[in-house]
Amino acid sequence: MDIVTAQEMYERDRVTVEAVGLEGKMLMENAGRAVTQDMLRHISPQHKIVILIGAGNNGGDGFVIARTLMNLNYDVEAWQVVPDGKITGDAKAHKEIFLASGHPLKMYSHSSEDLESSLCHADVCIDAMLGIGADGRLREPLAEIVYLCNEQAILRLAVDVPTGVPADEGVEKFDAFHAHFTTIIEAPKLSAFLQHAKPFYGEWSVVEIGLPKQKLPNCSRRLWGVQDVKRTLPERDAHSHKGTHGKGLFVGGSLFMPGSVAMSARAALRSGAGLVAIATDEQAIPSVSPYVQEATFVELKEEGQAVSGYDAVAVGMGLGRRPYCGKVVKQLMQEVDGPLLIDADGLHLLKGSLDELERRSAPTVLTPHPGEFAHLTGLTAPEVLQSPFVYSREFAERYGAYIVLKGPSTIITAPDGEQRVDRSGNAGLAKGGSGDVLSGILISMIMQSNGLMDALSNGCVLHGYTAELLVEAGHSKVDLLASDVIEGLSRTFRTLSS
Ligand SMILES: NC(=O)C1=CN([C@@H]2O[C@H](COP(=O)(O)OP(=O)(O)OC[C@H]3O[C@@H](n4cnc5c(N)ncnc54)[C@H](O)[C@@H]3O)[C@@H](O)[C@H]2O)[C@@H](O)CC1
Numbered sequence: 001m002d003i004v005t006a007q008e009m010y011e012r013d014r015v016t017v018e019a020v021g022l023e024g025k026m027l028m029e030n031a032g033r034a035v036t037q038d039m040l041r042h043i044s045p046q047h048k049i050v051i052l053i054g055a056g057n058n059g060g061d062g063f064v065i066a067r068t069l070m071n072l073n074y075d076v077e078a079w080q081v082v083p084d085g086k087i088t089g090d091a092k093a094h095k096e097i098f099l100a101s102g103h104p105l106k107m108y109s110h111s112s113e114d115l116e117s118s119l120c121h122a123d124v125c126i127d128a129m130l131g132i133g134a135d136g137r138l139r140e141p142l143a144e145i146v147y148l149c150n151e152q153a154i155l156r157l158a159v160d161v162p163t164g165v166p167a168d169e170g171v172e173k174f175d176a177f178h179a180h181f182t183t184i185i186e187a188p189k190l191s192a193f194l195q196h197a198k199p200f201y202g203e204w205s206v207v208e209i210g211l212p213k214q215k216l217p218n219c220s221r222r223l224w225g226v227q228d229v230k231r232t233l234p235e236r237d238a239h240s241h242k243g244t245h246g247k248g249l250f251v252g253g254s255l256f257m258p259g260s261v262a263m264s265a266r267a268a269l270r271s272g273a274g275l276v277a278i279a280t281d282e283q284a285i286p287s288v289s290p291y292v293q294e295a296t297f298v299e300l301k302e303e304g305q306a307v308s309g310y311d312a313v314a315v316g317m318g319l320g321r322r323p324y325c326g327k328v329v330k331q332l333m334q335e336v337d338g339p340l341l342i343d344a345d346g347l348h349l350l351k352g353s354l355d356e357l358e359r360r361s362a363p364t365v366l367t368p369h370p371g372e373f374a375h376l377t378g379l380t381a382p383e384v385l386q387s388p389f390v391y392s393r394e395f396a397e398r399y400g401a402y403i404v405l406k407g408p409s410t411i412i413t414a415p416d417g418e419q420r421v422d423r424s425g426n427a428g429l430a431k432g433g434s435g436d437v438l439s440g441i442l443i444s445m446i447m448q449s450n451g452l453m454d455a456l457s458n459g460c461v462l463h464g465y466t467a468e469l470l471v472e473a474g475h476s477k478v479d480l481l482a483s484d485v486i487e488g489l490s491r492t493f494r495t496l497s498s
């Protein structure tokens with residue numbers, strides 16, 4: 001499923017109208033009816049419903065939704081919250097259809113307390129005031145109306161985008177309608193994946209309104225989910241041998257942090273890697289080896305590692321930041337001629353050798369969380385969180401690297417700017433060690449897949465989906481451990497192949 005900016009959405013509407021002759025008024029009818037169908041999941045005939053209708057096409061959708069619900073005999077009050085003169089074009093046409101159908105329309109006026117009293121008596125409030133056309137902070141009367149709605153103990157449903165939420169990234173502060181559920185039209189907008197905007201959407205779903213898929217402009221951003229994993233996960237060949245599934249090297253772990261590299265290596269094996277070697281401090285080997293008995297060991301040396309013979313290398317998990325570790329990371333960037341994944345301490349140490357990163361011709365994968373990405377880029381973490389799509393694309397293009405920017409919505413970016421978003425997982429993963437497990441799964445997927453983007457997106461979903469299955473099956477988001485995720489992978493692979 002594509003993820004679009006407001007501009008890309010307008011372009012899609014334009015192509016639809018121009019290329020296939022589907023008129024705006026028809027699209028609005030489709031949109032309103034599809035949104036109504038979706039919202040009926042949350043509404044019952046006993047509910048008192050208030051629908052708030054704004055000036056633009058989002059309001060136009062509102063007129064269709066109000067008419068459809070009224071035709072179905074739902075108890076609906078439709079409120080136009082802007083002056084008549086502001087309603088133009090397709091929205092005006094649908095207002096006329098609404099009135100001609102004999103339905104009553106209430107007008108919001110500044111002095112009126114009627115809306116407040118209606119909201120007090122209502123069970124459900126549908127927000128069709130503003131969609132992707134939101135421009136700047138909410139102006140009156142919308143600001144006050146949104147405040148009133150958010151105050152009420154009422155079920156709040158939003159059409160396309162909750163009023164006041166910018167569709168795109170890069171906006172720091174806004175007031176907005178706090179929806180419990182949002183029905184998004186055709187494609188989720190960027191803000192549905194931003195930490196500070198996402199809560200306003202509540203749970204969301206997407207409805208199709210008839211845009212011609214084959215005629216739409218290509219989109220370089222898409223959502224990646226379990227169905228995509230099922231479609232693209234390589235099958236294990238019955239005639240394979242351990243070499244077929246890749247030999248990976250994990251460089252990391254230290255006396256005081258032996259667990260990280262151990263978990264990465266075990267996660268790689270649990271997700272199908274053929275052979276795993278670990279380069280770590282000699283003193284760490286006795287505590288790592290009992291946890292990953294299948295792995296072989298090499299001593300981590302200050303003067304450099306032998307890196308030939310591996311299909312992929314990961315560095316950084318529990319490595320520490322001693323001065324010589326920086327040299328290790330630099331040497332790997334110079335000498336690993338296959339995929340190299342850099343995580344955790346490796347990312348910290350990479351900051352001093354970004355020119356090496358730029359020089360690499362083999363693929364490099366960086367797996368930062370927003371704090372690590374801020375350190376790498378010189379931005380602040382809030383800046384990263386406000387515009388994660390644009391910053392990860394800029395960095396990936398500039399340094400020719402793959403970026404896995406981790407979080408509740410993980411954004412995976414290729415050096416050519418292609419982006420995929422994985423929203424699997426739960427807050428059980430917000431615990432030390434989750435990132436190490438992810439790195440192990442990613443190395444394993446890289447060694448077993450043809451394309452790097454599929455490998456990274458599938459790896460992220462496998463990680464998150466495993467946490468979801470574990471919480472469904474008895475774990476809680478509180479007790480879940482990163483090591484449970486490793487052991488839970490077997491259930492995930494079984495579920496995916498059934
Ligand atoms: N053809 C159709 O029927 C389609 C309808 N869609 C709907 O159309 C919407 C986009 O329509 P528009 O471009 O008209 O935009 P909106 O409906 O989001 O709103 C634009 C209006 O809001 C006012 N406004 C903007 N920012 C404001 C602020 N901060 N405070 C107060 N008022 C503000 C503007 O003056 C303008 O009148 C989508 O979100 C969706 O709901 C599209 O999704 C799909 C196709």
Ligand SMILES: Nc1ncnc2c1ncn2[C@@H]1O[C@H](COP(=O)(O)OP(=O)(O)O)[C@@H](O)[C@H]1O
Nearest residue numbers: 369407408425426427429430432433434435436
């Ligand atoms: N609330 C959450 N919902 C979904 N996934 C999450 C959540 N919190 C963390 N994660 C995932 O857990 C992992 C944490 O990685 P990281 O921050 O590097 O942790 P660590 O410090 O354990 O290495 C990432 O894959 C991230 O996407």
Ligand SMILES: [K+]
Nearest residue numbers: 127130159161
């Ligand atoms: K809305």
